[in-house]
Amino acid sequence: MKPIPYTRGQQLPQLLEQHILVLDGAMGTMIQRFKLTEADYRGERLKDHPRDLKNNGDLLVLTRPDVIRDIHEGYLAAGADMIETNTFGANSLAQDDYGLGHLAREMNVAAARIARQAADKFSTPDKPRFVAGALGPTPRTASISPDVNDPGARNVDFEQLRAAYKEQVEGLVEGGADLLLVETIFDTLNAKAALFAIEEVFDATGERLPLVISGTVTDASGRVLSGQTVTAFWYSVRHARPLAVGLNCALGAALMRPYIQELAKAAPDTFISCYPNAGLPNPMSETGFDETPEVTSRLLREFAAEGLVNIVGGCCGTTPEHIGAIREAVSPLAARSTQKQFFYKEAA
Template structure:
């Protein structure tokens, strides 16, 4: 099998071979710090929209780009190598909840351009910054029935997911993304639709971007919501030849360790990413969560010292303070080494 030749983000694999890269932190909980009103979300353009728009965070790229820009620049100043676009829910399927499905393409282009401008502002020859186009799981699941009385019922199908993700891939690339990040995967069938759509866009466009795939283990069972173990998840998406595979979100770093260990063991031929949330909500904490920057950075430092990871960052509840602490903790440590048989061997 021939090695992948990327048309964007070409420097990223070499960086991951040499050191641990830092991903940014949460977007949604950072937006909450601004205490935005319904009017902030609407702006002038959507002042008369017939549905409530508050908490439609993806819309802020159009109505309050200053907020999104501020968050991106905060993470970059903290030392992030990779920032994610504010597009977790910017698919046509997710935006149907707000009757804004027709704006999905525009949302993705605008979000990617904001991240691109911020990344370019902070990039240096010594530390290039990368924009990861973020693909969320959508609020629908192709594998699980929404009706307990009808196991066969579904509220979305593979084709609808594929079409929605294809549109998102095209828009994120137009806006300037360097790589694609399919994240917070709770249903592997949804992720396979995203990966299929991304590959379709690669074929149609002639582009080839690095892809990172990140699942989420929802509880101590060690399984995704759709029932797969971490090992089964990897074998379900391995055909996509991702630059990195990992876990994010649902569990804090302390509970994520055995599943990162499992993934690192079964996927020796790719890079490993890990960006946990900041633990459980804790109103007595300064950050509102029980894993402070010091706690999270120490735990991820342990992961790095054990040789488990190549990309680390934060998910829900994490802040630029978390990212700064994580960077300082892991910077002196060696990135996880990997085998190259699968991704880099030449065809016979």
């Protein structure tokens, strides 16, 4: 058996035993504050592209990197220990909708480098900052038919997902990510393709980064969209030996509590992450959601006080104000203890 090579992320298990670490908040919420135009998204490079590009937020790492850098630095200044790369939809399957699938790898390299520069700027010896390479679920699902009249129909297969994720992981690693975050998992089969691709890259490079896996419970059924309970989801992905497993998006903190409790009970041997959105839709709110920074931070403090979590942050609708409030709320509290950690065992 060979020891796993040292990476910056190797500090994370020890830090997670000692402290609750704070992840950043929403990227889309912050991009909206800049009121960007079609021309901003296109830049000079894509000014003659035949398709509309507005709202393709992942593209901004190439055409308006200053915007993405500013957002990262805002979250770091608010106290985030980890920032996610702006790559939630930076895979060829999602970017093909804009005619930009050929730029997917370049987007991931650029996004990781922007985040790396911001994290390094704010890192200190006693407070290192980390870059999480974000891999979203893609706009397609391997388990569910897109045609209500044909349950057997599929618009993507495992191999297409694996290839798209592999390209994305290669770009994130090249750009300097410290860990990988497979997030907002609504279809466990999609996630398995991502995990397979990640292992391929690790085997090829000889470098193994920490891995965080985060599913999303879509409603009060307590299941991911493809039908699994939180416990079943964990048992489907635990073979990947993640540094942490958790839940994000879809629900605000108020509705997420029972599912985080279930996950913490099902996975006593790994760290737990939780980054809820800012509550229920509320058109009267600045963020479009009803959980203010004060409400979200109070609820996550309760999660921490119950010994449920090791990583907390924000998803849709959250801002640096949320992250600052969360940081202040959880800092005095101890992190959830675990029986062991999967990640830094020797490679089999």
